[in-house]
Amino acid sequence: MARKTGSHSNITGPRIRTAALSLFARYGYAAVSMRQIAREVGVQAGTLYRYTPDKQSLLFDLMRDHMTTLLGAWDQADCTSQGARSRLSAFTRFHIIYHLERPEAVFVSYMELRNLNPGNFEIIEDLRRQYEDRLESILKSGRREGVFHFPDSKLTTLALIAMLTGVNTWYRHGGRLSPERVVEAYWEMVEKLVHP
Amino acid sequence: MARKTGSHSNITGPRIRTAALSLFARYGYAAVSMRQIAREVGVQAGTLYRYTPDKQSLLFDLMRDHMTTLLGAWDQADCTSQGARSRLSAFTRFHIIYHLERPEAVFVSYMELRNLNPGNFEIIEDLRRQYEDRLESILKSGRREGVFHFPDSKLTTLALIAMLTGVNTWYRHGGRLSPERVVEAYWEMVEKLVHP
DNA sequence: GTCTATAATGGGATAGAC
DNA sequence: GTCTATCCCATTATAGAC
Numbered sequence: 001m002a003r004k005t006g007s008h009s010n011i012t013g014p015r016i017r018t019a020a021l022s023l024f025a026r027y028g029y030a031a032v033s034m035r036q037i038a039r040e041v042g043v044q045a046g047t048l049y050r051y052t053p054d055k056q057s058l059l060f061d062l063m064r065d066h067m068t069t070l071l072g073a074w075d076q077a078d079c080t081s082q083g084a085r086s087r088l089s090a091f092t093r094f095h096i097i098y099h100l101e102r103p104e105a106v107f108v109s110y111m112e113l114r115n116l117n118p119g120n121f122e123i124i125e126d127l128r129r130q131y132e133d134r135l136e137s138i139l140k141s142g143r144r145e146g147v148f149h150f151p152d153s154k155l156t157t158l159a160l161i162a163m164l165t166g167v168n169t170w171y172r173h174g175g176r177l178s179p180e181r182v183v184e185a186y187w188e189m190v191e192k193l194v195h196p
Numbered sequence: 197m198a199r200k201t202g203s204h205s206n207i208t209g210p211r212i213r214t215a216a217l218s219l220f221a222r223y224g225y226a227a228v229s230m231r232q233i234a235r236e237v238g239v240q241a242g243t244l245y246r247y248t249p250d251k252q253s254l255l256f257d258l259m260r261d262h263m264t265t266l267l268g269a270w271d272q273a274d275c276t277s278q279g280a281r282s283r284l285s286a287f288t289r290f291h292i293i294y295h296l297e298r299p300e301a302v303f304v305s306y307m308e309l310r311n312l313n314p315g316n317f318e319i320i321e322d323l324r325r326q327y328e329d330r331l332e333s334i335l336k337s338g339r340r341e342g343v344f345h346f347p348d349s350k351l352t353t354l355a356l357i358a359m360l361t362g363v364n365t366w367y368r369h370g371g372r373l374s375p376e377r378v379v380e381a382y383w384e385m386v387e388k389l390v391h392p
Numbered sequence: 393g394t395c396t397a398t399a400a401t402g403g404g405a406t407a408g409a410c
Numbered sequence: 411g412t413c414t415a416t417c418c419c420a421t422t423a424t425a426g427a428c
Contacts, residue, residue, distance in 0.1 A: 012393080028310060030226035033421065047394055049423065111307060114224060151381035155373070159385060162362025163355045170354050177351070185347035189355060193389045208411080229403060243412055245405065 013051045015041050020058050025104035029059050029115045060120040066105040067127035084142030092187045095164045106168050132157050149196040209247045211237050216254050221300035225255050225311045256316040262301040263323035280338030288386050289379045291360045302364050328353050345392040
C-alpha cells in the first residue's frame, strides 16, 4: 500500500525539535517565533501544534532531555570502583567532551532557565543538582582517601563545573587546540586545584 | 522660579536605565517590552524615545557602561609595581566582589550578547577581551618570575574568569558564606591552580 | 498530516497636542 | 517633558477544510 502524500509524522516531530534547538541557541527562546521554527522545518505554523502543546513545552522537553541524557551518560561512564583521582580525571574528560559535542543543547540549557515556567524550572534545577552531586561525591571520596584537599566541597564543585563548562564559550572547532589537548590542560589545572 | 510640573529630565533618564537593567536581567531583553519598562518608570511608552533612540541602544548602553566601568575600576585597583602573586590575589578578590555587587549588570552583559547587533557586539567583545588581557598579563608576569606554572596562558585566563564569574550564579546574599569567605576559598583554589 | 484562515493580543516606534 | 492616539506589523494558538 502506497504511503499517503505528506505522511511524515515519524520525521516531522524530531525535525521540529532540531530546528527549535538550533534557533533557540542562536537567537534565544523569546526572540524565536513559532512561524520561524515552522519555516525552518518546511511546514505551516499551525502544524507545530500537532507535535507540541505549546512553545513552552518545546523548550522544556529540549532541556529535560539534555539533562537526563547527560546524567545517564555519566552514570554509564563512571567507574565507581576506582579511586577518586581516577574518577575525577574521567569526569573532567567526560564533561568537556560531552559538552563540546552538544554546544546548542548546552547553551540553551544554561541560558533559557528564566524562560521556564516555575514548575518546569524546578524539575530542570533538580536534574542539574543531581549532576553537581555526582561531582561533589567524587570530591568527598578523595578527601576521605586523603588524595584531595579543598576549602569547601560544594563551593569547589561549583567552581570546577563553571570552569569546565566555560570551555564551550570559547572553543572553536578547528582552532588552535584539539579537544584532546584541552582535556589535558584542564586536567592539569583540576589536579593541582584539588591537590592536598 | 518654580520648577515646571513634570520636569524630571534629570532623573527620568537614569530611572529608565535602572528599570531596563532590572527587567532585562529578570526576563531577558527579547521578553521585555518598551511598555513594560515605561510602566516600571511611571511614564508612557512614547516618553522613552526622548531618552533612547530605540530598544537596542538601551541594551548596548547598559552593557558598554558595565564593561568600561569594570575596566576602569580594575585599572584603578591594580598595583602594577607589586609581584604577580600579589596582583593575582588582588584580581581574584576584585573580580568576585565587583561582580557580586552588580549581579544584574553582570547577568545582562553575559546573557544578552546575542541580542546585540553586529557592530555593537564587536565593541562589547573588544572590551571583554581587554579585561581578559589584564588577567593574562598577570599570569605571564608570574611565569616569567617563576612563581606560576600553567599549561597555556590564554586557556588558563579563560578558565579562571569562568570559575570566578561562576560565583554569581549560586551566591545568595545572607547565605552560608560571606563574600569575604568566598574570596578566601577561591584564592586558595586559584593559588594552587597556578602553583609551579 | 498538513493546510488556510483567523481570533485575540501585544510589539516597536512616531506624530502632534498640551 | 510627558501624554494620547495611532500606524503597521508580528505574536501564540485554534478551527475547520482537504
